[in-house]
Amino acid sequence: MKILVIAEQRQGKWNNASFEALVAAQQIAAAASATVSAVVIGKGVAALAGELAAKNVAEVLLVEHDLLDAYTPDGYCAALKQVIESAKPDLVLFPHTYQVRDFAPKLAAMLGKGMVGDCVGFRSEGGRLVFVRQMFQGKTAADVTFTGAAPWFASFQSGAFRADQLAAHPSGKAPVNSVAVNLNAADIRTKPLELFKEAKSAVDLTQAPLIVSIGRGIKAPENIAQAEALAKAMGAELAASRPICDEGWLPMERQIGSSGQTVAPKLYLALGISGAIQHVVGMKGARTIVAVNKDQNAPIFEIADYGIVADIFEIMPALTEELQKAKG
Amino acid sequence: MNILVCIKQVPAKDAPLAIAGNWIKESDIGFEMNEPDSYALEEALRLKEKHGGEVIALSLGPERVKQTIKEALAKGADRGIHIADDNFAQLDPLGTAKVIAAAIAKEKVDLVLTGLQSDDHGFGQTGVLLAALLNLPHATLIMQIDVQDAKMKLKRELEAGWFQWIECPLPAVLTIQSGINKVRYATLKGIMAAKKKEIAAFAREALGVTIEPTQKIEKIYVPTKTKKTEFLTGTPKEAAAKLVEKLKFEARVI
Numbered sequence: 292m293k294i295l296v297i298a299e300q301r302q303g304k305w306n307n308a309s310f311e312a313l314v315a316a317q318q319i320a321a322a323a324s325a326t327v328s329a330v331v332i333g334k335g336v337a338a339l340a341g342e343l344a345a346k347n348v349a350e351v352l353l354v355e356h357d358l359l360d361a362y363t364p365d366g367y368c369a370a371l372k373q374v375i376e377s378a379k380p381d382l383v384l385f386p387h388t389y390q391v392r393d394f395a396p397k398l399a400a401m402l403g404k405g406m407v408g409d410c411v412g413f414r415s416e417g418g419r420l421v422f423v424r425q426m427f428q429g430k431t432a433a434d435v436t437f438t439g440a441a442p443w444f445a446s447f448q449s450g451a452f453r454a455d456q457l458a459a460h461p462s463g464k465a466p467v468n469s470v471a472v473n474l475n476a477a478d479i480r481t482k483p484l485e486l487f488k489e490a491k492s493a494v495d496l497t498q499a500p501l502i503v504s505i506g507r508g509i510k511a512p513e514n515i516a517q518a519e520a521l522a523k524a525m526g527a528e529l530a531a532s533r534p535i536c537d538e539g540w541l542p543m544e545r546q547i548g549s550s551g552q553t554v555a556p557k558l559y560l561a562l563g564i565s566g567a568i569q570h571v572v573g574m575k576g577a578r579t580i581v582a583v584n585k586d587q588n589a590p591i592f593e594i595a596d597y598g599i600v601a602d603i604f605e606i607m608p609a610l611t612e613e614l615q616k617a618k619g
Numbered sequence: 620m621n622i623l624v625c626i627k628q629v630p631a632k633d634a635p636l637a638i639a640g641n642w643i644k645e646s647d648i649g650f651e652m653n654e655p656d657s658y659a660l661e662e663a664l665r666l667k668e669k670h671g672g673e674v675i676a677l678s679l680g681p682e683r684v685k686q687t688i689k690e691a692l693a694k695g696a697d698r699g700i701h702i703a704d705d706n707f708a709q710l711d712p713l714g715t716a717k718v719i720a721a722a723i724a725k726e727k728v729d730l731v732l733t734g735l736q737s738d739d740h741g742f743g744q745t746g747v748l749l750a751a752l753l754n755l756p757h758a759t760l761i762m763q764i765d766v767q768d769a770k771m772k773l774k775r776e777l778e779a780g781w782f783q784w785i786e787c788p789l790p791a792v793l794t795i796q797s798g799i800n801k802v803r804y805a806t807l808k809g810i811m812a813a814k815k816k817e818i819a820a821f822a823r824e825a826l827g828v829t830i831e832p833t834q835k836i837e838k839i840y841v842p843t844k845t846k847k848t849e850f851l852t853g854t855p856k857e858a859a860a861k862l863v864e865k866l867k868f869e870a871r872v873i
Contacts, residue, residue, distance in 0.1 A: 306778075364747075364757065364758075365756065388778065389759070389760055389776070389777055389778050390777075392743055392744075392747070392759060392760075393747065393758070393759045393760075394747070396712065396744040396747045396748050396751070397747050397748065397750065397751040397757075399713075399833075400713060400716075400748050400751040400752065401751060404713075404833055405711050405712060405713045405832075405833025405834050406712070406744065406833075407834055408712075408742060408743060408744060409741065409743065421837070424741075425741065425842070426739065426740060426741055426836075426839055427630070427636055427643070427738070427739055427741075427839075428738050428741070429842075430636055430841075431636065431638060431839045431840060431841060431842065432839065432840055432841070432842040432843075433641070433836050433837075433838070433839045433840075434836070434837040434838050434839075434840075435834055435835065435836050435837065436834065436835055436837055437833065437834050437835075438832050438833060438834060438835050439831060439832070439833055480756035480787070480788055481756050481757075481758060481785050481786065481787045481788075482785060482786040482787075483783060483785050484772075484783065484784035484785055484786060485783070485784055486777070486781060486782070486783045487781070487782055487783070487784075488780050488781055488782070489780065489782065500872075501872070501873065507632075525873060526873075533797065533798065534797075536798065537797055537798030539801075544780075549778065550776060550778070550796070551780070552779070552780070553779070557872040558866065558870070558872040558873065565632075568741075578870075578872065579866070579870040579872050580846075581862065581866070582848075586633070588635075588841075590842070592848050593842060593846070593848075594846055595846065595848045596846060596848065596849065596870065597848065597849050597850075597851060597862060597865055597866075597870075598848045598849070598850045598851070599850070599851050599852075599858045599862065600850065600852075601855060601858060602855075605855035606855050606858065606859060608855075609855040609856045609858070609859035609860075610859040610862065610863070612856075612859070613856075613859045613860050613862075613863045614863060614873075617863050617867060617873075
């Protein structure tokens with residue numbers, strides 16, 4: 292079996308989830324006796340291809356073209372379709388990034404194939420690969436298998452595999468082979484313009500050792516004061532899951548999750564947060580996770596070290612008081 | 620500007636889920652409009668208010684999804700399309716998109732909108748696949764739409780606080796990021812007006828789409844825990860005191 296991993300870079304900088312996808316590929320290769328090749332796509336990215344060649348891969352395919360300088364779904368799909376048709380992989384793997392969400396399903400469809408997206412793991416059962424993904428906002432897991440002929444397409448959720456487990460090449464370097472692709476400017480229908488960040492964050496949550504975070508369970512903006520009082524008693528920063536910032540109850544800069552900040556504090560106290568995937572990827576690296584939720588089946592408890600099944604409106608004042616008492 | 624919005628009906632957020640094979644038991648639980656799709660609907664209504672045209676709300680699923688189409692009509696959509704299919708949950712992303720694309724191909728629309736993903740399957744592929752199947756340009760995770768002439772300037776969300784402006788011609792398919800707008804509630808007047816609006820309903824089979832599944836959900840199950848959670852019990856005061864004790868002396872984080 293041949294596995295092709297599509298690595299992701301923007302303006303010459305890696306998206307680190309690429310290395311996690313490579314680790315997934317190496318582990319699948321070990322379980323299913325396959326070879327792993329990596330694809331680097333863009334313009335002026337030969338140095339990045341050289342970097343990947345030092346990893347345990349059979350080869351690195353370097354796909355460069357003027358029209359691939361900035362990402363477009365049309366450009367990437369047209370180029371990668373040609374790469375896949377010539378390399379003939381059985382399995383094409385991606386990191387499940389926003390960019391991959393934007394083009395990979397279309398790429399698969401152009402080849403008449405399907406994609407299993409946002410996987411958190413895999414199993415090899417007698418030569419058959421089973422992919423595990425989440426459904427119902429993380430409340431259930433699903434075992435998914437491919438039907439029909441290869442190539443198959445799958446992406447792995449950020450954090451599902453550890454980049455530091457990436458194996459180096461056993462004897463120096465793998466070959467880097469350029470793949471020429473034919474692209475036509477007229478076929479690229481969207482035009483990428485400038486990249487930008489919104490107003491500078493006043494708070495850098497990534498540096499906060501203690502974080503108190505609120506979710507839908509807070510119910511109304513007037514209740515946030517209770518969480519603020521708790522955060523103050525603990526000496527923690529206040530953060531939130533996406534719906535709270537969408538409502539405008541807290542500024543976007545306090546959002547934790549795939550579209551917000553990724554944090555790894557000493558303590559993460561999740562109040563009324565169910566634990567949807569998009570939130571969990573932003574905080575699961577916390578050393579200690581505490582979850583308070585009235586639903587004992589909330590997925591947040593799957594990653595919590597300590598859990599309290601209760602109404603947050605009863606716990607917040609009680610905890611604030613206990614913290615003040617402990618401080619003396 | 621004619622806009623078609625794809626809306627899914629999903630189990631209510633607080634619905635207790637009982638697993639049955641590779642789906643859930645649908646009896647005894649409530650359903651609601653998929654939240655990401657409600658932002659797409661709102662954006663469609665705002666574009667119509669600004670540029671004119673009509674908004675069509677389309678949903679695929681069993682009889683129950685008519686309720687969600689009616690909700691869209693009550694909020695201001697002009698008409699509905701219901702592709703009736705009791706086995707929609709067994710379709711793979713490509714199959715779902717092929718069915719919806721066949722229905723859209725019968726309409727004259729300038730813009731197709733979807734939410735970024737559904738809260739049930741969570742495939743997050745339908746919008747992109749519709750673009751591929753209808754041979755339209757697309758963009759995903761959109762936070763702002765400015766229409767000028769036959770073009771759109773779009774604000775697309777990237778990761779870690781980054782955004783990008785992109786230009787996209789019309790017609791096109793966009794997936795809308797949650798939080799792009801403030802979703803409206805249906806008014807009583809809207810609910811009354813919706814009663815007179817048309818919902819074109821037909822069976823999925825009537826579209827004559829051949830579906831060859833590319834993947835199969837073998838089973839769904841409650842995920843195995845990766846961490847052992849220590850649950851702290853008692854009155855709120857007792858649980859809070861226990862937690863402070865644990866954080867101070869066991870985890871040593873405060």
